[in-house]
Structures are given as structure tokens and as C-alpha cells.
Amino acid sequence: MSYPYPPLHEYHQLGDVFVGGIASHSFIVSSPIDFTRNPPPPSSDELFTVTKNYQHILAFAFAVKEINENPWILPNITLGFHIHDSCFNAKWTYRETMQVISTPKKFAPNYKCDIQNNSLAVIGGLDPQISLLVATVLDIYKIPQLIYGSAPLMNDKTPGLPFYKTTPSETLQYMGILQLLLHFKWTWIGLLYVDDENGERFLQSMSELFSQHGICFSFIEKSPKSTVMTDIPEKFQRGLNIHDKVMGRKANVCLYYGESYSVIYLRWLPVLADLDNMTWKGKVSIMTAQMELNAFIYQRIWGTDLIHGTLSFTIHSSDRPGFQQFVKARNPSRIKEDGFIKDFWRHSFDCEFPDEVLVKGKGNICTGEEKLESLPGPFFEMSMTGHSYNIYNAVYALAHALNAMFSSRLKHEKVNRGGLKQDNQEWWQLHHFLRGISFNNSADDEVSFDHNGELVSGFDIINWIFLSNHSFQRVKVGRMDPQVPSDQGFTIDEDAIIWDTWFNQTRPLSVCTQSCHPGYRKKIKEGEPFCCYDCTPCLEGKISDQKDMDDCKKCADNQYPNKKHNLCIPKDISFLSYEEPLGVSFAFFALSFSLITALILGIFLKHHNTPIVKANNRSLTYSLLISLFFCFLCALLFIGPPKKVTCLLRQAAFGIIFSVAVSCVLSKTLTVILAFMATKPGSRVRKWVGNRLAHSIVLSCSLIQAGICAGWLATSPPFPDIDMHSTVQEIILGCNEGSVANFYCVLSYMGFLAVISFTVAFLARKLPDSFNEAKFITFSMLVFCSVWLSFVPTYLSTKGKYMVAVEIFSILASSVGLLGCIFSPKCYIILFRPELNNKKHMIRKNT
Structure with a gap:
């Protein structure tokens, strides 16, 4: 069967075996077909040639030329080819594909009129749709197809088509x-x-x-x-x-x-x-990569x-050595088999060949001596492009697969001077050798296909x-x-x-929003893509140390954010230390007042037989001074790094020693009242006057506080603790009280004793001054109660070492109040007015 009109473009080269090629060289612009008459072939005015794609054809021919000249590939066998133009058109693609697998100049599908001219494989096409159209025909005959452009999208309608893609994944x-x-x-x-x-x-x-x-x-x-x-x-x-x-x-x-x-x-x-x-x-x-x-x-x-x-x-x-020389040698007047070159030449150099000028009567004359290297890049390139390189590798892959297949059959097939007889070959078996092909081309690039049939x-x-x-x-x-x-x-x-x-040769920017600097985070704009956002500062306690962070992050427990919220700074270790002014000051005052207390005790011991010392129970006075001495020293337990022993002792020691001191004050006040009540005739109180009652009061009141502290230490004792969260910039080393309820229970009991002492002393304040300490005790307990009432809210509102400092201050202040109000008047008389320290003066004053 002959064609109604010949192919638009074709390029044939004889050989012992043939490879087909489907190129994409020209677009056809024509009117719709009405099927009322045999459509005429498209004219040259209806063709738009993509001149750059002519290099694909040249790469095909160049690869075949190299293979035929290489004695190590397909020895004694020459490779030929049939290249046809798909024209970027489905109708022409089907037509030219059938022509590639049929006898040249004859159109007889499914018949092998001249078997030696049939193609054993096809290289093409350039675009996915063209490749798919070619594949639907080749799949019928199981002929291998090597695609040098984009692979078509496979779906349920295109199962299992035998593609070999010379493009990467x-x-x-x-x-x-x-x-x-x-x-x-x-x-x-x-x-x-x-x-x-x-x-x-x-x-x-x-x-x-x-x-x-x-x-x-x-x-x-x-x-x-x-x-x-x-x-x-x-x-x-x-x-x-x-x-x-x-x-x-x-x-x-x-x-x-x-x-x-x-x-x-x-x-x-x-x-x-x-x-x-x-x-x-x-x-x-x-x-x-698909675009050229x-x-x-x-x-x-x-x-x-x-x-x-x-x-x-x-x-x-x-770029292959020799390719540019091969291209430069192309001349439309010398290469008759190339049916593409004239259209390429005409569109590249905007000229017409002499026979066409006579017909059309217009245009410059093509001499055939025009230089291809003078063409602009968009029209033609002398160096091998990516698609051309794919075609070059595809031809070599077929040659190596054929060589492997022929070598495997040398023992069983008859070989003649023209090569293996094609009528004895089952070309579908070429698939097996293509899948396992691996070689280095003349550019020393490795060529192999992966399990998906894609070039690695x-x-x-x-x-x-x-x-x-x-x-x-x-x-x-x-x-x-x-x-x-x-x-x-x-x-x-x-x-x-x-x-x-x-x-201006600076790196271009392409962002919807400028980067959020460290210290800020991205906040997505409502209704905008996620690349468009506002920058909002990090919240307290969080940082962002990189640009464009989605969220700020917390610092580690031992770190805190800086002011810019872009860096975590190590926290300082905080405790009331002997090396800082506050700790040194408290230690100095504690030692100073304890020394003063010891001096007062020494003065009283020296003048123990004087009336002012004997008055109001001398043993209670000594007990009170000793307890105040230890109260001052007790403050030292709160200074320095917290340790297990100091944490266990400091609150218990403070509570018990202060309870002893307040109990002594209470006992002294009751002793004064009972002494005056006993002077009345017939009073039954005389039997209660004496050291036994005073000591009983001190001992019983102190034992109650000792019992509270013992229960505290037995159930939930204080222990050293690290507080990383109370303050932002510090790690607080302190004592965890274990049971806050027990701590306030100790304070409450001490406050209860102080209130009773204040009340009793206030009631006895008008007794004769010479024998009466009640007025001084009243002032001392007023100071004591004021200090500890102020302590509670202040203690609760402070943190860290300042909380410890508040407690030390309260201990020292309340102890100084007791020491000063009770003992300073007596020391004044003993040291500076000894003439008043006699029994006669006291009796006279009492009278």
C-alpha cells in the first residue's frame, strides 16, 4: 500500500540492522479536515520548524557513525536508521511510527515485506504525549522504545508500556x-x-x-x-x-x-x-530539564x-569530541538522505533555496555555505545539549544491548558477512539485554538503567x-x-x-515577609498562605535564637532569657553567703550581740549578790541571757550554702531556743505578780512563790515546743533544695521546710507565748519600779510581737536569700528587743549608778 503523500521529513541510512527514530522537528498549522476530499499535504507555509531540535537528529546520526567506526561494538555489522518527524501531532505521530516499523516507501502494517529494513527498536519521542502515542503502537509488536525526553504519566489506560528512559528520575x-x-x-x-x-x-x-x-x-x-x-x-x-x-x-x-x-x-x-x-x-x-x-x-x-x-x-x-566538526560539515547540497536539513536551513537562515525562490518569488537565496556557528543560541547550538546527549546514549545503549545479544547467540546462530540474519531474530528478546546494560560511553560517563527503566x-x-x-x-x-x-x-x-x-548582581530575595529576627516568632496572618506572617516578640521566659522560628522555646531550667529574648543566659547560684555584704553584716551583728549578751551575763555573774541581780529570780535571769546568747548564734545557721545538717537544725533550734527565752520572760513576769500577791496578809499564793514554779513554767513551755519540733523532724524534716523557678535569673539554693504547716505551727506557738507574756506584763506594769521588771518586759514583748507580726507578710512576699534574710533580721531584732529593754536599765544601774544598787534604796523607794 502506498502513501497518499510522502512523509514531511525523513532521514534514512542503510545498514545491516536498523534503529528507528521519532523526532519532533516541526509544527503543522493547517485548517480543520472536513472529510469531503482527500486532504492535501501541508505546504511549507504551514510548517513552523523548531530549528534547535535538528541537533537531536544530528546526535542520532553522529552516534551511529561512531559505532560503525568502532571495531569493538557490533563487529562486522553496520547500524542503519530511519528517522521520521512526529510534527508534535497525534495523527502524524501514529503515521510515522507505523512507517518506522514498516518497509521504507511502503505502508503495510503487520506485514514484513522487506524484513531487513524493519527497525529493531525506536528512539523517541521528545515530549510525553508523543512518547505515549509511539508506545501504543510499539507495544503491539513488543519493540523496545527508548525515550529521550519526559516520560508520559502512566495510568490505568497505559499499563506496562515498555519504556526505557534516558532521562534521570x-x-x-x-x-x-x-x-x-x-x-x-x-x-x-x-x-x-x-x-x-x-x-x-x-x-x-x-x-x-x-x-x-x-x-x-x-x-x-x-x-x-x-x-x-x-x-x-x-x-x-x-x-x-x-x-x-x-x-x-x-x-x-x-x-x-x-x-x-x-x-x-x-x-x-x-x-x-x-x-x-x-x-x-x-x-x-x-x-x-524538559524545557529548551x-x-x-x-x-x-x-x-x-x-x-x-x-x-x-x-x-x-x-560535549563529545568531533561532534562540532560533524555538525560544521553539514551542507544541504551534499547530504541527500537527510530530509530535515532543508527546512532547518530555510528557517534558521531565513532564506529560500533557488528552486523555491522561483516558485514563491520572494526571500533570500540559501547558498548552503552559511555557517551554523553563526546562529543565535535559541536557534541552534554547536555543543551537544541534554536531549541530544540522551539520544547519543540511547543509540549506544541499543548497540551494546545488540552486541550482548549477538554474543550470546554466536554458538547457535549462523553468522554471515552481513551479520546475523534478522529473520531468525526475536527482537522482543532485546528487552532482557537492555535492562541489564551498563557501560561507559566515549565521554567516560556511566550509562545504566535502574529497576524503573530510568537512566542512573x-x-x-x-x-x-x-x-x-x-x-x-x-x-x-x-x-x-x-x-x-x-x-x-x-x-x-x-x-x-x-x-x-x-x-545589580546581588542575591535576589523572594519572600512574602521579611525574616523574623531572633527574639521574635512567626504569627500566621489570617486568610494568608503560611509563608505570609507577622513577627511577634517572644513571651516572657522564652527565646528564639534563629530566624523565622515558628514558636519560641523555653530555656533550660538552669538558664533564663536575655532582654532581647534571643539567648539563654546561665542562672546565678543564689544563697545567703558569708562572701556578700548582707551575709557578712548579719554574721557581724549576730556575733556582736552574742558577745554583748555574754558580757552582760558576765556582769550579772560578777554582781550576783547585788539586790538588782537578785530581784525577780536570779536563775531565770541567767537562763534568759543564756537563751538570748544562743538566739543570736542561731542566726548563723541560716547563712551559707544549705546542707543537710543546717537544714535540719536551724528552724528547730530557732523555735526551741526562742521558746525558752519567751518562757523565761513569762516566768519572770508571773514571779513578780505572785511575789506582790504573797505580801498580802493571809494570802495562799505564798506556797507558789519560789524557783520551783518558775522552773516548771520554763521547762513545760519549752518541752511543748520541743515536742512540736520533734514531730516535725520525724514526719517531714527540712532538706536542702534547689529552686529553679521562683526567680527568673537565679537558681535558689535553700532549705525546703518539708512541712509548711509545721513551720507555722512553731511560729504560732512562739507567738502564743509572747502574747501571754505581753498581757501579763501589761497588767503588772504599775507595780513598784524597784522590784518590778514588768514595765520593761512589756516594752520588750511589744517589740517582739511587732517584729514577728511584720515577719509573716514580709516573709511570704520575698524569695530566695532575701526570705532567709528576713528571718535572720527578725531573729536578731526580736532578740535585741528583749536584751535591750530588759537588761539595759539594770546594766546602767550596775555600771554607772552603783549607789542605787542597794537594798536600802529599794526599800525606801518601795515605801
Whole structure:
């Protein structure tokens, strides 16, 4: 069966075995088919050639040339090929795929008219939809297909298609994009993606991945899948909306996901938006590996600085020695088998060949001597691009798989001068050898497929730079390598990047909100994406020591925040020490007053036979002075670091000794009252007057307090404790009283004795002065009660060492009150007015 019209473009090279190729070289713009007549073939005016894709065909031919010249690969067998053009069109893709697996010049599906010309495998296509269309045909015949572009999205309708992808894993590219954004701290970006299934998959995958790492979208827009500018009014409005979204948002970074020809549309958008303002100024573009920097002929005059400074992920490639010489040797007048070269030449150099000039009557004449190296980068590149490198590796992978398959059959198959007979081969068995293929190509890059049929390789990060003379450069600035540890896989040379001139060569920022400095935390704005937030200071007791913290954190128990709430400072150890002024002062006063007490006791002992000493029970006076002496020394137990012994003793000792002192005062007061009552005739009180009653009162009152303290120490004794929370800046070392109720019980009992002593002394205050201490005791107990009544609220309102200081002050003050009010008048008489210290004077005064 013959064709109604021949293929638009095809390139054949004879050989013993053949490899098919489906290229994507031209777009067809034609009117709808009405099925009323046989449709005519498209004319040259209906073709838009993507000139840059011609390099894919050259890479195919160059790889075949190298293999045929290499005696170690497929020895005595030459490799041929059939390359056809898909035209980015489903109808033409099906047609050309059938032609690739059929006899040239004949269209006979399912028939092997000339078996030696049938392709054993097919390399193609460039875009996912084209690859899927090719696969649906090849799957019927179990012919291997090696894809050099993006793999199609597999679903329930496309099960088990035999793809071998010479592109790295798409997941690796996702991680590379994420690492790039995180490296530059770009958390507020825009996304423009192609309107197809692969674009939707990219959006879904990246949305989830970005949200997990604090990146969100300022805008998300779809770009039309068709690139040829038909339906201008609709695309004008859509392009205007997209351009306004990109330029109107404050996100300075825009991520583009598209197909190989998507850059053509990106260059259209500024034109559609504003014919006088073709610019993406102030935006950093990040493009995925699927996209190539290409252009149509009518975009020749458009400035290439539109995408100057773009960062692009590209499939890792190595420029092959000899490839540029092979490309430079191309000439449309000398290579008759190449059916692509004339259209490529015409669109690249904007010229017409002599026979076409006569027909069309217009255009410059193509001489065939034009220099390919003079073409701008968007039209053609002399060095091998990523997609071309994939094709190069795909041809070599097939050659090595064939070599392995032929070697395994040498013992069983007949070999002739032309190679193995194809009619004896089951080419579907080639799948087994492709899955296990692994070799180093001529660039010493390892080529192998993983269990998913994907090439084990990485991505290069390229910086697109356009110079003032409109020349184009690709500068490799980074790498995403899957064959090294994950924490070392991403590398970037920031100093090598040339940014858009808008940024004045400083690192661009792209955030919704400026970073929250340490000491602040993020507070999400209501109704806004999580990348947009306010900065609010950390609460008391918390810090943030990094930028953009979601929440402030507490310091460790032994630390506290500084004033800026960005640093934890070690807390000071706090206790009432002998090394600080307050502790030294208390120790000095305690020792001084205890010495004074001892001196007074010595004076009284020296003058123990004088009337003033004998009056009011001399033994009680000695007991009171001794108890006051120990009261002053008791204060020393509260100074210094808390220890187990001091914690156990200090409150109990304080309570018992003070109870003895107050009991002595009470006993002395009762002795005065009973003495005067006993002087009355017939009084029965005489039998109670004497040392026995006085000592009984002191002993019984003291034993009650001792019992309370013993019960306290037996049930819940005080112990050394560390308090890290009462004060912000200090760790308080102190004694935990064990039972607060017992502590206040001791105080209450002591207060009870003091109140009774004050009451009794107040009632006896008018007795004759010479024998009466009641007036002095009244003042002393008034001081005592005032001190301890003030102690309770003050004690409760202070913390740490100052709480201890309040208790020491109360001990010293109340003891000084007793000592001063009771004994200072007597010492005055003994030392300075001895003439008054006689029995005669006292009797006279009493009379």
C-alpha cells in the first residue's frame, strides 16, 4: 500500500540492522479536515520548524557513525536508521511510527515485506504525549522504545508500556528544585506550568513537597499546551493575564514547568501583554530539564535578554569530541538522505533555496555555505545539549544491548558477512539485554538503567547568560548527583551565577515577609498562605535564637532569657553567703550581740549578790541571757550554702531556743505578780512563790515546743533544695521546710507565748519600779510581737536569700528587743549608778 503523500521529513541510512527514530522537528498549522476530499499535504507555509531540535537528529546520526567506526561494538555489522518527524501531532505521530516499523516507501502494517529494513527498536519521542502515542503502537509488536525526553504519566489506560528512559528520575529533579530554593531561601515563588497531565502531576508533587519545607506559591498559572500562535485574540487575553500575574506579584522567583517548546510561549507572553515592553525584568526564572531555549523564525528580532540570568535544570551532558566538526560539515547540497536539513536551513537562515525562490518569488537565496556557528543560541547550538546527549546514549545503549545479544547467540546462530540474519531474530528478546546494560560511553560517563527503566544520572544546573553582542552561553553553576550521599548530592557555586541586571548582581530575595529576627516568632496572618506572617516578640521566659522560628522555646531550667529574648543566659547560684555584704553584716551583728549578751551575763555573774541581780529570780535571769546568747548564734545557721545538717537544725533550734527565752520572760513576769500577791496578809499564793514554779513554767513551755519540733523532724524534716523557678535569673539554693504547716505551727506557738507574756506584763506594769521588771518586759514583748507580726507578710512576699534574710533580721531584732529593754536599765544601774544598787534604796523607794 502506498502513501497518499510522502512523509514531511525523513532521514534514512542503510545498514545491516536498523534503529528507528521519532523526532519532533516541526509544527503543522493547517485548517480543520472536513472529510469531503482527500486532504492535501501541508505546504511549507504551514510548517513552523523548531530549528534547535535538528541537533537531536544530528546526535542520532553522529552516534551511529561512531559505532560503525568502532571495531569493538557490533563487529562486522553496520547500524542503519530511519528517522521520521512526529510534527508534535497525534495523527502524524501514529503515521510515522507505523512507517518506522514498516518497509521504507511502503505502508503495510503487520506485514514484513522487506524484513531487513524493519527497525529493531525506536528512539523517541521528545515530549510525553508523543512518547505515549509511539508506545501504543510499539507495544503491539513488543519493540523496545527508548525515550529521550519526559516520560508520559502512566495510568490505568497505559499499563506496562515498555519504556526505557534516558532521562534521570523526575523525583531527583523535584529534590534539586527544592534544594535550590532552600539554598537561596526563596520561600515565596510563582509557578507557571503547562496545561496537561504532566503539569498537573508536577503541581501536585511540588505543592506537597514545598509545603513540608516552608515554601508556598504567590500564584499558580497554566500555560496553553499549543505553542503555535493560532487563535490570537483568546491567547492575547490569556497571555496578558499570565504576564500581569507574574509581573504584578512581589514574588521575585518564578518556576516554569513545561515541554521542550514552552520557552517559545514564554517569549510570547511579554509581546502579548505589551508590544512595547517585552520584559521579564526583576524576576528570576527557574526552568525544568524538559524545557529548551528555542525560538521560531519570527522571534529572531526579540531580545534574548528577556531570560538573561535564568537558572535551568538540564540533563547532564558532556560535549563529545568531533561532534562540532560533524555538525560544521553539514551542507544541504551534499547530504541527500537527510530530509530535515532543508527546512532547518530555510528557517534558521531565513532564506529560500533557488528552486523555491522561483516558485514563491520572494526571500533570500540559501547558498548552503552559511555557517551554523553563526546562529543565535535559541536557534541552534554547536555543543551537544541534554536531549541530544540522551539520544547519543540511547543509540549506544541499543548497540551494546545488540552486541550482548549477538554474543550470546554466536554458538547457535549462523553468522554471515552481513551479520546475523534478522529473520531468525526475536527482537522482543532485546528487552532482557537492555535492562541489564551498563557501560561507559566515549565521554567516560556511566550509562545504566535502574529497576524503573530510568537512566542512573543526574542534573546540571545551568545559568543562561546573554552578552551584549546577542551571543548565548550556558554556564554550569551546580549539580544534582544521585550517586553520592544525599547530603552531598546538591552543589551550587553561587559566585558563578550572573543574575538579571535588575538585581545589580546581588542575591535576589523572594519572600512574602521579611525574616523574623531572633527574639521574635512567626504569627500566621489570617486568610494568608503560611509563608505570609507577622513577627511577634517572644513571651516572657522564652527565646528564639534563629530566624523565622515558628514558636519560641523555653530555656533550660538552669538558664533564663536575655532582654532581647534571643539567648539563654546561665542562672546565678543564689544563697545567703558569708562572701556578700548582707551575709557578712548579719554574721557581724549576730556575733556582736552574742558577745554583748555574754558580757552582760558576765556582769550579772560578777554582781550576783547585788539586790538588782537578785530581784525577780536570779536563775531565770541567767537562763534568759543564756537563751538570748544562743538566739543570736542561731542566726548563723541560716547563712551559707544549705546542707543537710543546717537544714535540719536551724528552724528547730530557732523555735526551741526562742521558746525558752519567751518562757523565761513569762516566768519572770508571773514571779513578780505572785511575789506582790504573797505580801498580802493571809494570802495562799505564798506556797507558789519560789524557783520551783518558775522552773516548771520554763521547762513545760519549752518541752511543748520541743515536742512540736520533734514531730516535725520525724514526719517531714527540712532538706536542702534547689529552686529553679521562683526567680527568673537565679537558681535558689535553700532549705525546703518539708512541712509548711509545721513551720507555722512553731511560729504560732512562739507567738502564743509572747502574747501571754505581753498581757501579763501589761497588767503588772504599775507595780513598784524597784522590784518590778514588768514595765520593761512589756516594752520588750511589744517589740517582739511587732517584729514577728511584720515577719509573716514580709516573709511570704520575698524569695530566695532575701526570705532567709528576713528571718535572720527578725531573729536578731526580736532578740535585741528583749536584751535591750530588759537588761539595759539594770546594766546602767550596775555600771554607772552603783549607789542605787542597794537594798536600802529599794526599800525606801518601795515605801
